[in-house]
Amino acid sequence: MDSIVREVVTRSGVEPRVPDSPTRGFGVGAEDAELERILASLRTNIKIVGVGGGGCNTIDRLVESGIVGAELFAANTDAQHLLIIRSPHKLLLGRRVTRGLGAGALPQVGEESAREAAAPNKVLIAGTGIESALETLRLTEYAAELGYDVALIRTPHFYRKQMQPANLLAFYHTVADRSPLPVMIYNVPPFTAYDLPAEVVIELAGHPNIIAIKESGGDVEKVRRMVDGTRHIKRSATVTETFDAVTPRMLAAAAAGPGLKGAVGELVQVGAIAASESKSPPFRKERERIGHPESFDPTSSTSKPSSTAVTVVGNLKTRQKEVGFQVLVGAAHKLHPSLDAGAVGAILAFACPAPTACYEIYAAWKEGDAGLARLKQERISLAAQRVGSELGISALKHAMDFNGYYGGPARLPLLPLTAEARAEVERFMADIRN
Numbered sequence: 524m525d526s527i528v529r530e531v532v533t534r535s536g537v538e539p540r541v542p543d544s545p546t547r548g549f550g551v552g553a554e555d556a557e558l559e560r561i562l563a564s565l566r567t568n569i570k571i572v573g574v575g576g577g578g579c580n581t582i583d584r585l586v587e588s589g590i591v592g593a594e595l596f597a598a599n600t601d602a603q604h605l606l607i608i609r610s611p612h613k614l615l616l617g618r619r620v621t622r623g624l625g626a627g628a629l630p631q632v633g634e635e636s637a638r639e640a641a642a643p644n645k646v647l648i649a650g651t652g653i654e655s656a657l658e659t660l661r662l663t664e665y666a667a668e669l670g671y672d673v674a675l676i677r678t679p680h681f682y683r684k685q686m687q688p689a690n691l692l693a694f695y696h697t698v699a700d701r702s703p704l705p706v707m708i709y710n711v712p713p714f715t716a717y718d719l720p721a722e723v724v725i726e727l728a729g730h731p732n733i734i735a736i737k738e739s740g741g742d743v744e745k746v747r748r749m750v751d752g753t754r755h756i757k758r759s760a761t762v763t764e765t766f767d768a769v770t771p772r773m774l775a776a777a778a779a780g781p782g783l784k785g786a787v788g789e790l791v792q793v794g795a796i797a798a799s800e801s802k803s804p805p806f807r808k809e810r811e812r813i814g815h816p817e818s819f820d821p822t823s824s825t826s827k828p829s830s831t832a833v834t835v836v837g838n839l840k841t842r843q844k845e846v847g848f849q850v851l852v853g854a855a856h857k858l859h860p861s862l863d864a865g866a867v868g869a870i871l872a873f874a875c876p877a878p879t880a881c882y883e884i885y886a887a888w889k890e891g892d893a894g895l896a897r898l899k900q901e902r903i904s905l906a907a908q909r910v911g912s913e914l915g916i917s918a919l920k921h922a923m924d925f926n927g928y929y930g931g932p933a934r935l936p937l938l939p940l941t942a943e944a945r946a947e948v949e950r951f952m953a954d955i956r957n
Contacts, residue, residue: 569593601625652677680715725752739853750865753848777837855907859900876922906951
């Protein structure tokens with residue numbers, strides 16, 4: 524649900540609006556002018572998203588009541604219902620799955636529609652690791668059925684005295700041999716109290732279905748050893764013309780309809796799902812456009828390959844790129860030195876409350892500006908260590924709330940933060956606002 528809301532807001536392209544001053548036109552003094560300046564700098568931005576039949580009806584009632592100061596969005600799988608909703612912004616979900624006919628109160632259809640509405644060009648990673656190889660495979664197969672692209676499989680650890688190199692080699696080889704998804708190893712010693720040796724990772728990297736590791740131990744020298752030990756591994760990967768990853772799911776979506784965008788939920792104007800003729804059902808035109816691949820024009824300029832190395836699927840242009848075994852890290856406070864050691868990227872819990880601050884480190888490093896990357900790293904190091912690693916999930920969730928995202932309450936057995944801990948989180952995040 525969170526991803527749908529973020530997608531609606533992102534695709535809206537609506538600039539935040541500051542309400543008119545209630546004192547405007549009354550000859551206000553310098554104090555009021557200063558207050559207006561402060562208010563303008565705050566750029567309060569309220570967006571209300573209604574999902575499904577009930578949510579859309581709520582948006583309709585808000586419009587009827589004349590609510591001001593908030594942007595309203597309605598999202599539904601039912602195009603006919605969405606058409607009659609009075610909302611300035613609408614998102615038709617599950618275009619490929621339901622073709623505008625609704626989910627029929629079936630949870631599975633709603634789930635698939637929600638997944639389809641997620642950003643189509645993002646790689647979906649499912650955490651499927653459990654203590655046994657059999658149960659890990661069952662979860663991995665289920666993730667593949669749901670449309671995920673990669674299985675992130677943490678190390679078994681409960682019987683850690685028995686977790687010798689031979690055990691882990693057998694576990695990952697067994698899973699990777701049978702997994703319908705590419706496997707990413709997940710090593711997270713702070714939580715499992717087990718650290719997968721670099722030598723085992725290097726040996727596992729030779730398996731054709733084990734493509735990467737997320738190393739969250741914070742050991743930069745171990746990252747360097749793994750990178751050095753896997754340099755000889757070379758594979759071919761499908762990417763876009765700008766070298767973004769392309770997965771089989773993305774290719775299937777591109778082949779199924781008029782490009783990636785047409786295959787997923789997108790913001791539409793009211794007229795886009797209205798009938799252009801009075802004889803037509805109110806959503807026939809839109810349904811036919813989505814349901815018929817013939818609407819794709821193979822002679823259009825956007826579908827022509829730019830070179831012989833490019834392959835076109837729908838409106839998606841792809842090429843092949845040689846890549847190695849991918850070493851990613853999970854310790855935000857060690858991101859810059861890990862990148863210098865050879866890591867290609869990161870999956871960071873601290874990026875949930877501070878995505879821009881984390882990305883700026885990577886961007887500066889990618890541009891070769893070591894000084895700027897170091898400064899950006901110093902900016903977040905203490906907060907990432909204290910909030911992300913030491914105070915834990917409840918602190919990360921509060922940091923998200925504090926930074927304007929939705930973190931919400933932690934689930935038991937995790938407890939809410941004390942007032943003192945909340946204040947500490949806010950102090951650490953005060954200079955890392957997005």
